[in-house]
Amino acid sequence: MPSFRVQLNILALRPGHRxxxxxxxxxxxxxxxxxxxxNQLDIVGGVPRIxxxxxxxxxxYDADARAARSAAALMRAEVEQVARTRDLVVLRRARGRWSPV
Known part of the structure; x- marks a missing residue:
């Protein structure tokens, strides 16, 4: 099965969320x-990134990428309910490297 990563920077929590x-x-x-x-949380340049x-x-191949991008957009929409975000990135594992989709 194809492996993907999604990265999303978190700018601030919305009020009332932990x-x-x-x-x-x-x-x-x-x-x-x-x-x-x-899943993991990193701090990159002072900005939290999930x-x-x-x-x-x-x-x-293209259908896999579309499915991954669609799922990433859904994820971002849900995260936006609890936090402000920016810079959504979707990556695909191919030949031992992560490449943008």
Missing amino acids: PEAVMDAAVAALGTRHHVEA TLRFTVEEEE
Whole structure:
């Protein structure tokens, strides 16, 4: 199965939400469509960034990428309910490297 990563910078929490709600929302949204293998939080240049790794049922190469982008957009929409975000990036694992989709 093709492996993908989605990365999303978190700018600020929305009022009334705890920090853990960001990752909870991301995992729940992505998990409705695909198997989430891992997730992590990093601080890059002083900005929190969540990264989730997930697999997509194998189809045609372009169809896999469309499914991953669609799932990433859904994830971002759900995370936007609890936090302001920017810079959504979707990456695909190919030949041992992560490349933008």
